[in-house]
Amino acid sequence: xxxxxSVAIITQDEQMLRLIDRINKIADSDSSVLLIxxxxxxxxxxxxxIHHLSNRGPNPFVKIGLAALPPELLESELFGFEKGSFTNxxxxxxxxxxxxxxxxxxxxxxxxxxxxxxxxxxxVLETNEVRHIGGTQAIPVDVRLICxxxxxxxxxxxxxxxxxxxxxxxxxxxxxxxxxxERKEDIPLLIGHFLKRFGKEKKLGISxxxxxxxxGYHWPGNxxxxxxxxxxxxxxxxxxxxxxxxxxxxxxxxxxxxxxKACHSCFTNSGMPFHSVMQxxxxxxLKEALEHSKGNQSEAARxxxxxxxxxxDKIKKADDCQPETPMT
Ligand SMILES: Nc1ncnc2c1ncn2[C@@H]1O[C@H](COP(=O)(O)OP(=O)(O)OP(=O)(O)O)[C@@H](O)[C@H]1O
Ligand SMILES: [Mg+2]
Numbered sequence: 001x002x003x004x005x006s007v008a009i010i011t012q013d014e015q016m017l018r019l020i021d022r023i024n025k026i027a028d029s030d031s032s033v034l035l036i037x038x039x040x041x042x043x044x045x046x047x048x049x050i051h052h053l054s055n056r057g058p059n060p061f062v063k064i065g066l067a068a069l070p071p072e073l074l075e076s077e078l079f080g081f082e083k084g085s086f087t088n089x090x091x092x093x094x095x096x097x098x099x100x101x102x103x104x105x106x107x108x109x110x111x112x113x114x115x116x117x118x119x120x121x122x123x124v125l126e127t128n129e130v131r132h133i134g135g136t137q138a139i140p141v142d143v144r145l146i147c148x149x150x151x152x153x154x155x156x157x158x159x160x161x162x163x164x165x166x167x168x169x170x171x172x173x174x175x176x177x178x179x180x181x182e183r184k185e186d187i188p189l190l191i192g193h194f195l196k197r198f199g200k201e202k203k204l205g206i207s208x209x210x211x212x213x214x215x216g217y218h219w220p221g222n223x224x225x226x227x228x229x230x231x232x233x234x235x236x237x238x239x240x241x242x243x244x245x246x247x248x249x250x251x252x253x254x255x256x257x258x259x260x261k262a263c264h265s266c267f268t269n270s271g272m273p274f275h276s277v278m279q280x281x282x283x284x285x286l287k288e289a290l291e292h293s294k295g296n297q298s299e300a301a302r303x304x305x306x307x308x309x310x311x312x313d314k315i316k317k318a319d320d321c322q323p324e325t326p327m328t
Contacts, residue, residue, distance in 0.1 A: 007048045010193045013183035019175050020049075027053040032125075032145040032170050034110075036152065037177035040224030043148040044108070046175060051104040056144055059103035062096045067109035075117055076133050079124070085134020097130045097141045104144040110170065111149045111156060115163065122166045145170060180219040180226065187215055187226065194227050195241075198234040206241040213243060216252035259284055283318040286311070 009020060026033070027050055035043040044063070051061045064077060072086075080095030096105060107113075113121065124130050125145065129138040147170045156162035180186065188211060195204050206214075219225055233245040243251065253261075259281065266272055266280045285304065293299035301311035 007045065007052050008193075009042065009045055009049055010190050011183070011186050012189055013178070013186050015178055016183060016186070019046075019177065022173070023050055023175065024053065026173050028055050030054075030144050031172040032147070033173045033175060034153070034171045035146065035148040035175050035177065037148075037150070038179050038220075038222055039150055040222035041177040041179055042223055043177060044106070046177060047104075047106045047146045047148060050146060051106075051144070054104070054144065056103050060100050061104050061106070062100035063106040063108060064096050065108040067112040071114045071117060074114070075120065078117070079120065079130050080132040080135075082132045082134035085132070089134070092132070095130060095132070097124060097143055098139060100143045101141050102143075104146055107145070107147045107170075109149065110147040111151050111153055111162065113162075115161075118163045118166050122163065122169060125166075125169050180222045184215055187211075190223060190226055191230055194230040195234065198231045199237065199241075202234070202237070202239075204234055204237055204239070204241060207243070210241050210243050210246055213246060213250055213252050217250050259288075279318075282314065286315050286318055290315070 009016070011017065011020070023033075023046070033047075033050055035046050037043050047063070048061070051057060066074060069077060076086075076089075076093070076095070078095050078097060080093050080098055081089050083089055083092045107121075124141070127138075128142065129140055131138055153162050153167055153171070157164050157167050180190075191206055191211070191214070195206065198204075214226070214229070221228075229246065229250060230241070232247075233241045237245045260267065262284050263277070263280050266277045286300070289300040289303045290297065293303060297311060297315070298308050301308045304311065306314075
């Protein structure tokens with residue numbers, strides 16, 4: 001664990017440790033850092049770590065989410081405004097850059113910056129000065145820039161959705177935080193960390209089987225999703241978190257087992273003719289393939305190794321069975 005005052009990056013993954021090592025080397029350098037990673041991987045945790053590790057640590061750290069704000073409001077938040085510069089501007093207001101003076105600023109979801117604002121942002125970064133909206137005075141700002149993005153900004157530059165000059169300016173040190181499914185050995189470590197936080201009074205642990213299920217899950221919401229699962233399970237669990245404390249979505253059920261479960265009533269209904277049982281199974285298989293292919297019939301047919309025309313024929317004829325458990 002890399003612990004810094006209250007900022008802890010919990011990891012034992014080689015790639016993550018290398019990233020932390022890089023950060024430790026550049027923290028004091030004032031260079032801009034671009035954090036890229038899926039939702040919930042820990043971009044903000046890394047940003048906190050960088051700021052607090054740097055010699056700007058005791059100074060302000062201002063965070064602003066660029067996705068959450070409409071363009072006009074965004075600019076007044078970033079750069080501040082003068083009294084009377086627009087309707088409702090009945091007082092002067094400092095912008096985030098001024099508030100972050102001598103410290104750091106986190107521009108979260110930088111990829112969502114409108115092109116018009118990108119030009120103004122670049123000017124501030126190049127000149128180290130801001131001008132309030134409706135103002136003329138240049139206000140010097142000394143700010144360390146940290147940006148975070150869920151998407152590849154490089155691709156946006158290619159499609160002219162992000163200015164190349166701004167990209168060069170923010171992308172001095174790039175840190176790509178790997179998704180949780182690519183560093184599974186962090187899962188038990190993070191679970192231990194969250195259990196200490198959420199299951200402290202109950203002295204909770206986790207059963208081996210429950211852990212196995214969580215290790216097999218693909219974690220699209222990454223560490224945030226894991227934290228939420230453990231927080232929720234901790235409310236109900238008594239000694240250890242067991243499989244029964246986990247929501248069904250997290251259980252790694254064998255596909256055959258899932259199919260049998262879904263068609264349980266067909267199998268146990270002894271009066272059901274063989275043909276109908278087979279029809280029911282076939283329907284489930286076709287529908288599952290369709291669901292996994294997001295409704296694309298050609299893809300579903302390919303998955304099943306079937307001609308598209310056969311797939312279409314079969315799905316048209318498919319007699320629906322009533323599954324007792326949803327297929328996914
Ligand atoms: N390595 C880690 N150690 C401890 N806690 C972590 C770690 N990574 C993430 N977390 C926790 O997971 C949650 C999500 O992390 P964070 O907000 O930093 O993600 P993010 O990448 O900024 O997500 P988003 O793109 O949705 O804003 C937070 O509660 C954070 O404390
Ligand atoms: Mg974030």
